[in-house]
Amino acid sequence: MLAARCRRAYLGAMGTHHHPINDTAALKDAARTQLIDRGEQWTEMRATVFEALATFDSPASAYDIAEEVSRRRGKRVAANSVYRILDLFVGANLARRVESANAYVANEHPGCLHDCIFLICDQCGKATHIDDDRLTAEVRDVASKAGFKAARPVIEVRGRCGECER
Amino acid sequence: MLAARCRRAYLGAMGTHHHPINDTAALKDAARTQLIDRGEQWTEMRATVFEALATFDSPASAYDIAEEVSRRRGKRVAANSVYRILDLFVGANLARRVESANAYVANEHPGCLHDCIFLICDQCGKATHIDDDRLTAEVRDVASKAGFKAARPVIEVRGRCGECER
């Protein structure tokens, strides 16, 4: 199962590591399990939002997602409903917010709680996700040395991805 | 002069360092010089926007700034005028955008081009700015190793400042 696998990776090494790539179905299932474990419900609506989110290949705005969910459900779903669910997902580590894009991505390894690093291409808009616990620990450390209690590091690198750079 | 002083600090060491604190007048003067050096005009409007920006003690939204500028000029100044000038300032390193707050802060050392790290307090809203070239270089390096050409690292730590934590 995804979460266990990730935990192993997380505990095993403090350096950069990778997560297996998952198809949407497995990812969705992992998300469902994760949410239920937290005592939350896995409803049709939430499932649809998660699926919609997971099928975008770039960070998607809440409005993008609302549109996709509306399409899938065959009826208009308002943005604020989507926001509620996205907030829930972010809180449960099923999704992440990309601050510099006002957009969201599915967490490829639900339940893992790394601080994460996003590389966002200004050309094609795609975001890739890196885990580097040593580096994020350093960011927290620098904050801490400044007398600041870090709750949530936001590390997002804007630039050009390999594809677009070529 | 500020810029020269900063350049020395920047070239001199690749580690954490600090910049002298400046009063608004000196800061404004440094900003003016910096902008003129880039072949841009230093107009009344721009001066007012810069002053307004510099007097906020937390990151200010474009609308906050528009309001303050309106007050100072005694007539309504529209948000888009402010956005234009803020974009110019950001491009000239006179100001920075805080992505996770949709807001702007004056650059305390105009003309310096560090990647910067912000610590933003979720309680009081204040942002403090840290330069740590070693750490930001590492962030760029991690991106680079992933085949990504880093243009602009966004490193913002959300949490509690020393004041609020007490």
Next chain:
DNA sequence: ATCGATAATGTAATGTTGTAACCTTGCACA
């Protein structure tokens, strides 16, 4: 000094992102 080119700012409208308040539905369980 004035003319013309260009840069800066104004005006109005609109698009996008995010929240708040309140209502309805459906389900669990006394």
Next chain:
DNA sequence: TGTGCAAGGTTACAACATTACATTATCGAT
């Protein structure tokens, strides 16, 4: 059966950002 609560719907609005086009200011060339 009722009643309590979580999820989601509806409506309205607040906050952030951009676009297109008109007007005014600035500056260099003459």
